[in-house]
Amino acid sequence: EQGVYTLSSLHSEPLKEKTMNVDQYSGNVLSNVTxxxxxxxxxxISMGIGFHEGRLFGLLNQLVGLALCLGLIFIVVSSFVLWWKRRNGAGQLSAPKRAVDxxxxxxxxxxxxxxxxxMPLAALSVFAILILDFILFRRRTGEEEVAA
Known part of the structure; x- marks a missing residue:
């Protein structure tokens, strides 16, 4: 009995978003938020979502998103190819040699x-890899000292 109708427009352009609350009996506009x-x-947040979905700048925004997507695919494929070319031995899983430059x-x-x-999740991944690398490297050098 005391409710209202909510009209919401999630326009393709975030700058044109609008929400209205209307009295269900009289039709009077109770609130109008743009x-x-x-x-x-x-x-x-609204602009970020529009950019992420490719709605903010039309075709240009979509082309930028496509370029980023293709770039990520290229990074994934090329990293595997480069690792395969630089691995230490045939059929062995190991890290490539360190860069000297x-x-x-x-x-x-x-x-x-x-x-x-x-990208905070990338930072979290880097942090986890550093910790894991430190633990494994420390264990490996400790085993070499015991063997000597």
Whole structure:
């Protein structure tokens, strides 16, 4: 008996989103909320979702999304190919040899930091790998000391 009708428009452009609450008996507009009424975080989230879904800038947004998707596929495939080419022995699972050029090490470290700053789950993965690597490396050097 005391409810209202809610009309919501999730437009393809986030800037044109609108929500209205209307009295169910009289039809009077009780509230009218547009994108301009959103707070900073609500605007950022709405724009982020529109960008993620390719609705924000039309075809350009979709082409950027396609390029990112193809780039990720390329990274996955090329990393496997490069690992296969650089593995230590035929049929053995092992890490490739370390890079000797200090510039390469710095560039890779900088890229890892930048990716970790922009993608928190990537940072979590890097952190987990570092811990796992530290544990395994420490165990391996400990076994070598005992054997000597």
């Amino acid at each position: 994108f301009a009424d959103y707070g900073f975080m609500a605007k950022a 200090q510039r390469v090490k710095r560039i890779v470290a900088l890229l890892i930091v930048l990716i970790s700053l922009t």
